[in-house]
Amino acid sequence: MTARRLLLGGGLVAVTIAATVRSPDIAALARARGWNGYSQIICTINAGVDVASLNITGIPHDCLTIINKGRIGGVFNSGTGLYTRTRIRIYNYGTIFGGGGKGGGGAWKSIFRGTSYSATGNGGAGGDGAGFNTSGTPILVSQTSGNTGTSQTVGGPAIGGTTQGTATGGRGGDGGAIGMRGADGSYGSTTGTFESQSDGVAGNGAAAGAYVDGNSLVTWLATGTRLGNATN
Numbered sequence: 001m002t003a004r005r006l007l008l009g010g011g012l013v014a015v016t017i018a019a020t021v022r023s024p025d026i027a028a029l030a031r032a033r034g035w036n037g038y039s040q041i042i043c044t045i046n047a048g049v050d051v052a053s054l055n056i057t058g059i060p061h062d063c064l065t066i067i068n069k070g071r072i073g074g075v076f077n078s079g080t081g082l083y084t085r086t087r088i089r090i091y092n093y094g095t096i097f098g099g100g101g102k103g104g105g106g107a108w109k110s111i112f113r114g115t116s117y118s119a120t121g122n123g124g125a126g127g128d129g130a131g132f133n134t135s136g137t138p139i140l141v142s143q144t145s146g147n148t149g150t151s152q153t154v155g156g157p158a159i160g161g162t163t164q165g166t167a168t169g170g171r172g173g174d175g176g177a178i179g180m181r182g183a184d185g186s187y188g189s190t191t192g193t194f195e196s197q198s199d200g201v202a203g204n205g206a207a208a209g210a211y212v213d214g215n216s217l218v219t220w221l222a223t224g225t226r227l228g229n230a231t232n
Helices: 003-007 026-032
Strands: 013-015 042-043 049-054 054-056 064-069 071-072 080-084 089-091 095-097 107-114 119-120 149-151 166-168 189-191 196-199 210-213 218-222 226-227 229-231
Touching: 013 026, 049 218, 089 095, 095 210, 107 166, 107 189, 210 226
Parallel strands: 013 042, 042 064, 049 071, 054 080, 064 089, 071 095, 080 210, 089 218, 095 226, 119 166, 210 229
Antiparallel strands: 107 119, 107 196, 119 149, 149 166, 166 189
């Protein structure tokens, strides 16, 4: 069945999202156009329009068809693009994505000289994943790089002819692009002279968010570009 044939159905209510918006209530938009609560709704998202965190609520099974020509997406750090617990149909001629995952934290690194002197470098924080911002008008923000770890040098008198040991924490992983996992954090490093060392654990990058949560309820009539995971 084509989008044109669906548009010819009796009692159908057409809703158009023509401007960038966050979490639009399609049911409310349809009621404002005379929807009776059970007939068909065609919701078209125009080209060039961004829709952040689209949640399908208040619509019975098999009543909604979405024609996406723009972008539907999740917020940064693994946000979900589209959530539904209602059976729907989607023609995706644009992009639907989950937010990029946050990067893993870098590991701490400690070194010791005897029982009196030690130094610890702390791991850097992971960068944020890409996706829409979390409030206000949706704006797509790029992923950020992980932070470098801090460094610390062992105190006390220098051992003759040697360089005091320095511990540096690992760098945080970079955040993921839209629909992509964040990078893992790195382990720490050392320079100079010391007697023993220990390591923290580098963090794993977070998975990308779901481009759709409720995929088993979606009939994909055109798949377009889908980035991230599909759950349920």
